[in-house]
Amino acid sequence: MTFEDIVDEIVKTPRFRKQPEFIVIKTLIQKIGYMNNIPVVHVAGTNGKGSVVMMMASIFESAGYKVGTFTSPHLVDIRERICINHQMMSKEAFIEIYGVLNKFMKEMALEGYEEASFFEIILAMALMYFKKEKPDILLLEAGIGGRLDTTNALENKILTIITNISMDHTQILGETLEKIAFEKSGIMRLNTPIVFYNSTKEVNDIIKKVAKEKQAPYFEVLPFDAKIIKRNQESIDFSLRNKYYEYETLHMNTSGDYQIENVKIAITAIHILQQHFNLSKEHIKEGIGNFKWLGRMTYITPSILLEGAHNKEGIEAFVKHIGTNEGHKAIDLVFICMNDKQDDEMIEALCNIKRLRSVYIPRNKYIKAQNEARLMERFKQYGFDHVYPIEELKDFILRRKDNKGDQLLCCVGSLYLVGDIIKIIEEG
Numbered sequence: 533m534t535f536e537d538i539v540d541e542i543v544k545t546p547r548f549r550k551q552p553e554f555i556v557i558k559t560l561i562q563k564i565g566y567m568n569n570i571p572v573v574h575v576a577g578t579n580g581k582g583s584v585v586m587m588m589a590s591i592f593e594s595a596g597y598k599v600g601t602f603t604s605p606h607l608v609d610i611r612e613r614i615c616i617n618h619q620m621m622s623k624e625a626f627i628e629i630y631g632v633l634n635k636f637m638k639e640m641a642l643e644g645y646e647e648a649s650f651f652e653i654i655l656a657m658a659l660m661y662f663k664k665e666k667p668d669i670l671l672l673e674a675g676i677g678g679r680l681d682t683t684n685a686l687e688n689k690i691l692t693i694i695t696n697i698s699m700d701h702t703q704i705l706g707e708t709l710e711k712i713a714f715e716k717s718g719i720m721r722l723n724t725p726i727v728f729y730n731s732t733k734e735v736n737d738i739i740k741k742v743a744k745e746k747q748a749p750y751f752e753v754l755p756f757d758a759k760i761i762k763r764n765q766e767s768i769d770f771s772l773r774n775k776y777y778e779y780e781t782l783h784m785n786t787s788g789d790y791q792i793e794n795v796k797i798a799i800t801a802i803h804i805l806q807q808h809f810n811l812s813k814e815h816i817k818e819g820i821g822n823f824k825w826l827g828r829m830t831y832i833t834p835s836i837l838l839e840g841a842h843n844k845e846g847i848e849a850f851v852k853h854i855g856t857n858e859g860h861k862a863i864d865l866v867f868i869c870m871n872d873k874q875d876d877e878m879i880e881a882l883c884n885i886k887r888l889r890s891v892y893i894p895r896n897k898y899i900k901a902q903n904e905a906r907l908m909e910r911f912k913q914y915g916f917d918h919v920y921p922i923e924e925l926k927d928f929i930l931r932r933k934d935n936k937g938d939q940l941l942c943c944v945g946s947l948y949l950v951g952d953i954i955k956i957i958e959e960g
Contacts, residue, residue, distance in 0.1 A: 535623040537632045539610050548648045548676065554685035556640070556648050560656040561685065563636040566663050568687040570600070571808065572670045573801065576678035576716045577695025579846050581796040583825050584695055585671045586618075587623020587798035591819030592669060593617050595811050600667035602658045602683065604651075604675050607951030608958075614658040616665050629660045631680070651675055651682040670808070689721045690746075690808060693801055694728040696793065697735045698845040713738035720746045726752045727801045729793065751776070753800050757897050758792045765831060765857065768792070776800050779813075783821045787857055788829030788839075790849040795820055827950040829853060832957050835935040840947035842870070846876040850944055851881050859939055864932075865891045866922070866943040866953075867907070875910055878945070881915040889939075891919045892928065894949065929956045 533541070549556070561568070575581045582603050583903065592599045599617055606612035611620035621629075633656055637648055648656070662670060674681040678694075694716050696708065713735040720726050723844055726748045727738050736752070743750040754774065762769040772779045772792075777799060784791060799820075804810050829850075830838045837858075841850045854863060863885050869875040882888070891911055893904050908919045922928050932941045943953050 533627065533630075535627055538627060542610070542630075542650060542653055545647065545653060548651050548682065549646070549649050554682070556646055557647060557652045557655060557682050557685045559640060560633070560636060560648065560652060561659060562655060563639070564633065564660050564663070565661040570662060570670050570688065572672060572686050572689045573691045573805070574672050574674065574678075574683060574686070574689050574719045574721045575693040575695065576674040576681070578698045578712070578716075578843065579841075579849075580695040580729075580790070580797070581673050581693075583791060583794040583823075584693060584798045584801070585673045586825050587794060587820060587823050588801060589618065589671055590823045591798070591802055591811065591816050592809070593669075593694070594819040594822065595809065595815040597668040597809065598665070600658075600662045600665065600670045601673075602655065602670065603673045604654075605951075606945050607947060608955050611653075613654055614661055616661075621661055623776060624640065625661065629657050633657055633660065638878050642697060642846065649682070655682050655685075666708060674716075674719060677712075677715040677718070680904070681719075684719055687721075689719075689724050691801055691804060692719045692721065692724060692726045693797060694719070694726065694739060695797055696729045696731050696845065698731070709733050710738055714742070717742040719749050722746050723748060725749045725751065725804050725938070727797060727804065728755065729753045729797055730755055751800055751804065753793075753796050758796065760789075760792075763787060763857070766948045772796060772799070776803055779817070782817060785821070785824060786829055787831075788853055789856070790846075790853075791828070822828060826954065827947055830950075832954060833933045835939065835941060836929070836933055836953070836957075837940055837942045838943065838950045838953060839944045840950045841944055842946050844881065847868050847878045847881045847944065850942075851884055854885055854942065859886060860938060862887050862889045862939045864889050864939070864941045866894060866925075866928075866941065866949070867891055868894060868945045868949050869907060870946055875907060879907070879910045881913055882944075883911065884915050888916065889918065891916065892922045893919065894922045925952065926956050929953055930960070933957060 575585050589599045589601050601615045604613055672683045676685050697713050717739050726743050730752050757774040758772050761771045767785050769783050827838050827840045832838050839850045841847045893907055911919045
């Protein structure tokens with residue numbers, strides 16, 4: 533099978549399963565001979581978990597460690613999910629690993645096991661790769677939730693992290709913040725430290741309750757104690773001072789304010805991990821300075837901004853960024869929303885952009901005709917009438933990529949949309 537054939541086969545499998553016993557993935561782990569002997573940092577949350585993983589990876593790399601990362605979703609290439617020191621495995625390795633894994637899955641089918649899900653296959657492939665490459669640490673991002681997420685089947689956790697929690701995937705995780713917080717808290721382990729972001733009292737109470745039940749030391753990251761020193765379209769210089777650490781100046785190559793909150797989570801985690809690894813203040817400063825995470829407040833060209841925000845809190849952070857940094861520009865949006873239950877709140881926030889000129893809704897694979905009509909109607913309900921469908925996204929983006937002057941095209945609402953636009957720009 534070719535690389536493309538394998539990817540097509542994998543994406544056709546069920547996305548995930550609710551199975552607290554993790555029967556299928558644990559059987560796959562046993563068959564591939566993975567020993568759960570690499571230290572694991574497990575990160576869950578609604579927003580920011582991928583950024584925290586990649587910030588920590590950058591710090592570990594600055595200290596000379598070999599780092600395995602498992603993240604989701606991917607933007608352009610499925611191999612983005614499985615990396616060693618920010619490098620994807622080769623297509624040849626991907627093909628070889630899948631060939632071996634596929635034999636095990638066929639054995640399991642004959643033994644009466646259920647078909648492996650998409651995330652079980654990808655995680656098993658990652659573990660086969662990490663078994664061979666022997667990284668010093670694994671940084672794992674949970675997909676959805678935590679307690680029942682496939683990644684929670686792994687043991688040997690030395691730290692767990694919960695980033696900001698908000699309403700997302702409610703049909704799976706529950707209709708309240710408390711239920712969602714409980715699901716995220718399921719990644720904790722007995723006597724294993726937990727770092728979490730202080731978002732709301734109801735969330736914090738749940739996390740602390742579970743931590744006490746697990747006898748897990750907890751470290752609370754507060755939503756203040758940072759000061760911006762200098763900023764431009766490409767970067768921010770800022771200081772941090774709290775009860776865990778003090779940094780007079782940190783430099784980050786992104787202009788998204790919200791990433792400062794993720795920096796605080798990542799640095800708190802690194803300070804706890806100093807008991808296991810040689811991680812200095814200079815490694816931390818260098819790692820944060822080297823951090824890059826494509827599709828998160830990324831200016832892919834001077835006139836096109838990509839932001840994968842796909843829920844209310846993410847969109848609100850995006851709108852704040854536009855108001856603070858791009859308030860002098862005329863703003864056009866390419867927007868989709870796959871979360872029906874939050875589209876009202878997201879669109880209401882977007883309509884608060886002061887110089888919003890036009891909104892474009894891509895057709896075809898992103899949304900069905902009735903959803904397109906619903907989104908257009910929502911904008912009009914909030915008093916914004918300049919909403920138009922896009923028939924051909926590629927033609928539209930290529931026409932806009934070299935625009936000059938005081939205008940900015942912002943593409944928001946889905947990381948899948950962001951990934952497609954990256955591919956369009958790269959291929960020209």
